[in-house]
Amino acid sequence: MPVIELIDYTLKPEGAGNGLTEFSFSLFSGDGYSIETDSIDDAALFLKALVTLASPRKGTYCFNEMKIDLSDYRNALPCKQRIGYIASDAALISNRTVRENLLFMRYFHEDSLLLTLDDHTADLCRKFDIFDKLERRPGELHPQDIKNTITIRELSKHPDVLVLERPEDFIDHTKFRIFMEAVRAMTQRNLPVVFYSSDADFTKSFSNKKLTISKGRLTSFS
Amino acid sequence: MNQLAGHIGRRTLAAVDHLPNLLAFIYSILKLIFHRPATGRAMLKKFTLEQIFFTAYQALYVIIPVALLIGSMLIIQFAKVSTQYDLGKIMVLLIVREIGPIVTALIVILRTATAVSIEIGYMQVFHEIEAIEMAGIDPLRLLCLPRLMGITAAILCLLVIFNLVAVIGGYLIVWIFTYIPIKNLFGQIEAAITFTDILVGNIKALLFGFSITVICLYHGFKPNMKITGIPAQTSKVAVECFFSCLVIDVIISVLFYL
Numbered sequence: 094m095p096v097i098e099l100i101d102y103t104l105k106p107e108g109a110g111n112g113l114t115e116f117s118f119s120l121f122s123g124d125g126y127s128i129e130t131d132s133i134d135d136a137a138l139f140l141k142a143l144v145t146l147a148s149p150r151k152g153t154y155c156f157n158e159m160k161i162d163l164s165d166y167r168n169a170l171p172c173k174q175r176i177g178y179i180a181s182d183a184a185l186i187s188n189r190t191v192r193e194n195l196l197f198m199r200y201f202h203e204d205s206l207l208l209t210l211d212d213h214t215a216d217l218c219r220k221f222d223i224f225d226k227l228e229r230r231p232g233e234l235h236p237q238d239i240k241n242t243i244t245i246r247e248l249s250k251h252p253d254v255l256v257l258e259r260p261e262d263f264i265d266h267t268k269f270r271i272f273m274e275a276v277r278a279m280t281q282r283n284l285p286v287v288f289y290s291s292d293a294d295f296t297k298s299f300s301n302k303k304l305t306i307s308k309g310r311l312t313s314f315s
Numbered sequence: 316m317n318q319l320a321g322h323i324g325r326r327t328l329a330a331v332d333h334l335p336n337l338l339a340f341i342y343s344i345l346k347l348i349f350h351r352p353a354t355g356r357a358m359l360k361k362f363t364l365e366q367i368f369f370t371a372y373q374a375l376y377v378i379i380p381v382a383l384l385i386g387s388m389l390i391i392q393f394a395k396v397s398t399q400y401d402l403g404k405i406m407v408l409l410i411v412r413e414i415g416p417i418v419t420a421l422i423v424i425l426r427t428a429t430a431v432s433i434e435i436g437y438m439q440v441f442h443e444i445e446a447i448e449m450a451g452i453d454p455l456r457l458l459c460l461p462r463l464m465g466i467t468a469a470i471l472c473l474l475v476i477f478n479l480v481a482v483i484g485g486y487l488i489v490w491i492f493t494y495i496p497i498k499n500l501f502g503q504i505e506a507a508i509t510f511t512d513i514l515v516g517n518i519k520a521l522l523f524g525f526s527i528t529v530i531c532l533y534h535g536f537k538p539n540m541k542i543t544g545i546p547a548q549t550s551k552v553a554v555e556c557f558f559s560c561l562v563i564d565v566i567i568s569v570l571f572y573l
Contacts (some may be wrong), residue, residue, distance in 0.1 A: 098476055146445055174451025184442040185451075188434070198450035201355040201457070250450075 094158055094253055095119040096285055097143060102152030104142055110134030110307035113142075118304075118313060120254065120285050126313070127300035128289040135306045136289040137180065140256050143287060144178045145169035174198065177252035179263055183243045185231040191242050192227040198250060214249040220271045221245055237265050242262070248275050255279065257288035261295060273298060340533045347460050355452065359461050366465025370427045371472045379484075382477045385414060386485020393509050394495045405504020410481045412568070416519040419474045419528065420560040421464065424553055428531040431462055432552040435535025436545040438547055444536075459532050467524030474520040515571050519564060526559045 097120040098103065106112035110132045120126065121145075130136040141147035145154060145163060152163045156172040163169055185194045192210070193200070195218075199208050210218065210227075220222040221241040231239050238265050247255075255276065257263075264272045280286055280299060287304075290296050304313045393405045435458065438444050447454040486500050531552045538549075 111405060119516050120472050144449070146448075166448070170448060170451045173449045176449070178449055182442045182445070184446045186443050186446060187437070187441070197447075201450065201452050204354050206357050206361060227385070 095121050095155070096157060098153075098155040098158075099142065099149075100153040100155070102142065102154075103134040103150040104138055104147055105150050106134070106309075107138050107141075107147070108134035109137055111307065113139060113311055114309050116311040118311065120179065120287060122285055123283040123301075124285040124287075124303050125280060125299045126285075127296045127302075128287070128304045128306060130289065130306040131308065132306065133289075135309065137182075139304075139306060140178075140180060140258050140287065140289065140310065141182075143174045143254075143256050145172055145176075152188045162298055173252075174202075175253040177237055177247040177250060177255040179244055179247050179251075179260060180256070180258035180264065183247070185239055185242055185246075187231045189236070190228050191223060193226075194231070194242060195246050197246075211249070214245060217245045217249060217275065221268055241265065241268060244272060248279070252284070255284055255286045255288075257286065257290065259290055260288065261290060261292040322537070337529070337533055340536070341529055343455060344459050344463060344529060344532075347456050348463075355457065358457065362457070362461035363465045363468075366461050367469050367472075369430075370423060370466050370469035374422055374426055374469070374473060375476070377426065378419065378473055378477055380478050381418060381422065382480035383484040383488060385418065386410065386481030386483075387488040388485075389414075389481075390485045390489045390500075391493065391495060394489070402484040403500055403505075406482055406500070406504055407507040411508060411516055412572075413479055415474055415478045415481065416516055416523060417560065417564055419477050419520065420523040421557065423470055423473065423523075424556045424560070425468060427469075427489055428527050428556045429549050429553055431466075431528070432531040432535045432549050435532060435546060436540055436548060437542075439535065439537075439540045440542050440545070441473040445550060455536075459528075462532060463525070463528045466528045467521055470527075471517065471520045474516055478516070496498060511571060515567060519567050520569070522563045523560045525554045526563060530556050530559060 097118075099116070099118045102113065102116055102118070104113040113135060128139065136213075138147055142149065145161070148163050154163055154169075154172075161168050161172060173307070185191075186197065189197065195210060195214055196208050200206055202256045210289075215224070218227065221244065223238060223241055223245060226234060226238060231242075234242070244264055260272065261269065276286065276299065286299050288295075288299065305312045389406065389409060390402070393402055435444075438458075444454045445459075447457060482501075482504060489495055534548050534552050534555075537548070
């Protein structure tokens with residue numbers, strides 16, 4: 094059963110890209126798709142479409158075999174909640190502390206403000222050197238700490254799918270190995286991953302399938 | 316020539332679209348009020364209280380001096396030209412019915428509406444709204460509802476404070492610093508004020524709160540926002556909010572007093 098399925102999708106161009114025309118894509122448990130492309134914008138657009146942040150001109154989006162009507166953004170919220178998205182346009186909420194940002198989703202869905210960080214998240218915070226900055230707001234942090242916090246937030250939301258855009262640029266090189274270990278632990282539990290990376294080591298470690306985006310056409314290879 | 320025609324055409328289409336889009340936005344916010352899912356209530360409550368704190372409590376240092384100045388100025392000016400009975404009536408007419416609601420709305424527009432519009436604009440530009448969506452949370456519910464409740468409740472509270480400070484404080488200032496004879500001002504106000512005056516003030520405050528919030532959120536949530544568009548949008552919000560409050564003020568006054 095595919096976790097995400099895009100059927101007859103067409104995406105209008107963003108930035109300097111060509112857009113993507115009439116493609117279908119299925120993502121199953123255990124898949125590790127790496128993207129090769131002639132246009133970074135098209136790769137980013139495809140990743141945004143996977144997480145439903147880009148709406149198609151036409152096509153059908155299915156999550157866990159359920160068809161999602163993307164004409165109303167609210168229908169896609171339960172899917173978004175289950176996708177980890179680490180990309181250049183991911184952000185923290187600037188008027189909340191790091192702790193509140195990390196607990197934001199749980200505060201809302203568990204309807205309590207008395208929650209504390211679970212052991213896994215606290216462990217990631219220690220590993221990414223964020224633990225002593227939990228009470229600070231994003232504006233008081235170094236840009237790299239902001240990216241590290243976003244990484245922790247996405248990894249700790251127990252996603253069904255992980256979507257990564259150039260993780261080697263997003264994550265501090267001194268912490269990249271920690272990040273790879275965390276992703277490896279998740280992929281060993283058959284978590285599907287789709288990523289665009291120019292890091293050969295990362296691609297070799299997590300890719301078992303390949304996607305090619307060229308001149309607005311998407312092709313997948315096993 | 317073509318460029319000019321295109322520019323005029325785009326501006327016209329934008330102006331024509333504005334009202335239906337605003338009405339659609341109002342409809343979606345009204346729907347949020349009546350749709351009450353079980354999740355997120357604690358967070359909404361916290362955000363509403365934060366909004367009340369910012370809009371009402373932190374505005375006290377502005378509204379109290381303004382109310383004192385306006386109240387005392389009115390008493391000084393009208394004490395010279397009116398009889399004692401008229402002074403109480405004039406205070407009710409001007410402060411409780413007209414100046415109170417409008418000045419309160421103006422202060423909220425200057426402090427809060429502009430701030431909210433900038434905040435939401437920045438959230439839009441820096442993908443923070445997408446971050447909220449990625450947490451599976453409806454940004455409209457999380458950002459609009461607490462602001463709507465908070466700003467409306469805050470305007471109501473500020474209006475009561477403005478009226479009390481303008482009348483009592485203004486009287487005290489005149490009594491302490493001048494020799495103008497204003498005997499039994501409170502008795503005159505009590506005789507002049509009616510239940511309708513209080514009701515109308517509250518209705519105005521509620522409608523001002525609603526219109527101010529809706530306008531600043533509507534502009535903040537406009538799609539394809541650019542960072543360079545935020546200052547222009549903020550000034551547009553301030554003007555539109557003030558104009559809408561004046562229109563509401565006139566309509567309510569005509570409905571109740573004409």
